[in-house]
Amino acid sequence: MIIPRVPPQHRAMLAQNRLSGPTPWVLAILMLLTLLAAAAGLSLARAANGIGGAIAGRVTVQIVTANPEVRSQQAQRIRRAAAAQPFVRAARAVPREEVAATLGRWFGTSGGGDDPVVASLPLPELVDIDLVAGSGAAAQTRLRALIERTAPGARMIPHAEWLGPVANTIRTLAWVAAALVILMALASAAVVIMTARAALGTHYATIEMLHLIGATDQQVCRLFQRRIAIDSAYGIMFGALVAVVLMAVIGWQLTGVTSGLGASAELGIGGWIFLALLPLLAIALAALTARVTLLRALKTML
Amino acid sequence: MVEFDHVGLRYGPDSEVLADISFVLQPGSFYFLTGPSGAGKTSLLKMLYLAQRPSRGIVRLFNEDVVTLPRQRLPGFRRRIGVVFQDFRLIPHLSARDNIALPLRIAGVEEADLTGPVGEMLSWIGLNERAHALPATLSGGEQQRVAIARAVIARPQLLIADEPTGNVDPDMAMRLLGLFEALNRLGTTVVVATHDIHLISRVDNAQMMRLEKGRLADPTGALRYPPANKA
Numbered sequence: 159m160i161i162p163r164v165p166p167q168h169r170a171m172l173a174q175n176r177l178s179g180p181t182p183w184v185l186a187i188l189m190l191l192t193l194l195a196a197a198a199g200l201s202l203a204r205a206a207n208g209i210g211g212a213i214a215g216r217v218t219v220q221i222v223t224a225n226p227e228v229r230s231q232q233a234q235r236i237r238r239a240a241a242a243q244p245f246v247r248a249a250r251a252v253p254r255e256e257v258a259a260t261l262g263r264w265f266g267t268s269g270g271g272d273d274p275v276v277a278s279l280p281l282p283e284l285v286d287i288d289l290v291a292g293s294g295a296a297a298q299t300r301l302r303a304l305i306e307r308t309a310p311g312a313r314m315i316p317h318a319e320w321l322g323p324v325a326n327t328i329r330t331l332a333w334v335a336a337a338l339v340i341l342m343a344l345a346s347a348a349v350v351i352m353t354a355r356a357a358l359g360t361h362y363a364t365i366e367m368l369h370l371i372g373a374t375d376q377q378v379c380r381l382f383q384r385r386i387a388i389d390s391a392y393g394i395m396f397g398a399l400v401a402v403v404l405m406a407v408i409g410w411q412l413t414g415v416t417s418g419l420g421a422s423a424e425l426g427i428g429g430w431i432f433l434a435l436l437p438l439l440a441i442a443l444a445a446l447t448a449r450v451t452l453l454r455a456l457k458t459m460l
Numbered sequence: 461m462v463e464f465d466h467v468g469l470r471y472g473p474d475s476e477v478l479a480d481i482s483f484v485l486q487p488g489s490f491y492f493l494t495g496p497s498g499a500g501k502t503s504l505l506k507m508l509y510l511a512q513r514p515s516r517g518i519v520r521l522f523n524e525d526v527v528t529l530p531r532q533r534l535p536g537f538r539r540r541i542g543v544v545f546q547d548f549r550l551i552p553h554l555s556a557r558d559n560i561a562l563p564l565r566i567a568g569v570e571e572a573d574l575t576g577p578v579g580e581m582l583s584w585i586g587l588n589e590r591a592h593a594l595p596a597t598l599s600g601g602e603q604q605r606v607a608i609a610r611a612v613i614a615r616p617q618l619l620i621a622d623e624p625t626g627n628v629d630p631d632m633a634m635r636l637l638g639l640f641e642a643l644n645r646l647g648t649t650v651v652v653a654t655h656d657i658h659l660i661s662r663v664d665n666a667q668m669m670r671l672e673k674g675r676l677a678d679p680t681g682a683l684r685y686p687p688a689n690k691a
Contacts, residue, residue, distance in 0.1 A: 371538065371563045377566065
């Protein structure tokens with residue numbers, strides 16, 4: 159049992175003052191950081207998976223033929239030919255205005271029709287092609303061949319080539335967050351171990367007396383385990399409460415972000431369930447650590 | 461009841477503080493353990509109340525070898541032994557009543573069944589009015605009586621007292637001795653370590669064990685081979 163049942167009169171065998179001093183506060187801080195790290199890790203993992211999913215099957219075809227009319231005709235031919243393939247989900251010729259607007263952001267100009275800088279550039283024709291999910295590398299090979307036949311000289315750019323490293327970096331950060339969660343769990347366990355040992359030292363005379371009267375290790379352990387588990391639970395729940403408030407504030411700030419990473423930085427129901435379970439797991443870990451530490455230490459006494 | 465056979469005790473690498481201790485304690489008997497300071501009385505008592513294992517020899521308690529006894533079985537034996545410590549060792553944050561009730565609670569007695577025995581014990585030691593007082597607010601004699609009540613409430617088969625009269629006036633010493641005799645008459649084996657020669661002379665049929673420099677003086681062999689055993 160995480161918090162052992164001990165009759166009130168037996169609880170009084172230990173002095174009523176709190177056992178662990180700053181322990182609940184340290185555990186509160188660790189729990190706060192654990193939850194934030196876990197939430198960050200989960201949302202980063204979801205974002206990485208989202209980006210990965212989005213880019214895995216998308217390619218952009220760039221047509222740079224000098225003649226603008228030929229360029230435009232090639233783009234339309236590629237779009238039609240690609241759309242007719244069973245491994246292609248969607249094919250779309252990117253409108254010139256969209257390309258100009260994108261470039262305008264880079265040049266610091268409007269990118270609109272009246273933008274002389276963009277208007278002076280020979281813009282390529284672009285065709286975005288989404289492959290059927292799971293169609294794999296074979297589909298890309300067939301698409302490449304199709305493009306070479308339809309518009310020689312056109313370049314096929316798989317998005318995974320240039321967004322892949324970003325997704326991998328985000329995924330790495332998610333793993334770092336997971337490692338932080340594990341490290342903080344270990345730190346919490348270490349705090350509980352130190353607390354249990356300190357409690358045994360502080361109450362050594364009482365424990366010795368209880369042993370001499372005939373108390374078993376289990377009886378003595380239950381007294382301390384209960385007190386440490388309750389102290390830890392207070393700290394962990396307080397830390398979790400603060401973490402929830404912080405996450406709510408961050409979530410509220412992200413409400414207006416509708417695209418890019420912000421949109422994919424959600425936790426999902428599974429993520430929230432995992433986060434809700436973390437404090438309970440932490441309390442169980444604290445109680446179990448206290449129990450093992452106490453029983454081991456008590457065994458060294460006669 | 462208790463048998464020590466060539467028991468020796470050393471702390472660390474030093475020479476033995478107790479050497480070749482052999483004796484038999486008969487059930488229902490009364491023993492005084494005497495000897496100068498540093499003779500090893502407290503060490504001997506510690507082995508008797510199972511707070512210390514000997515370095516060598518055999519210690520049999522209630523017909524079992526307690527030297528090789530698994531640690532998890534010790535509590536069961538300790539519940540059959542009552543101990544009155546020289547420094548009382550009352551738990552400071554528990555009231556007199558709760559200190560006295562401690563052995564019964566440890567033994568798993570229900571709260572409803574505690575009230576009677578604890579009340580009787582408080583009456584017996586004359587501390588009904590101070591039942592809820594903390595040890596720090598009790599006089600030395602009152603603390604001593606609480607310690608004795610705690611030692612005997614579970615009706616131990618063996619009662620061990622280490623200098624029980626060391627902190628009380630002569631009148632109180634006589635009263636405490638009376639309590640021990642009363643328990644002895646009820647069948648409890650009593651071992652009292654004391655320097656007080658007057659105390660020893662007040663108990664009829666008490667046997668004396670004398671320790672000197674870690675050895676038990678037993679010139680006639682009566683402690684090792686008591687008459688009851690010879691018969």
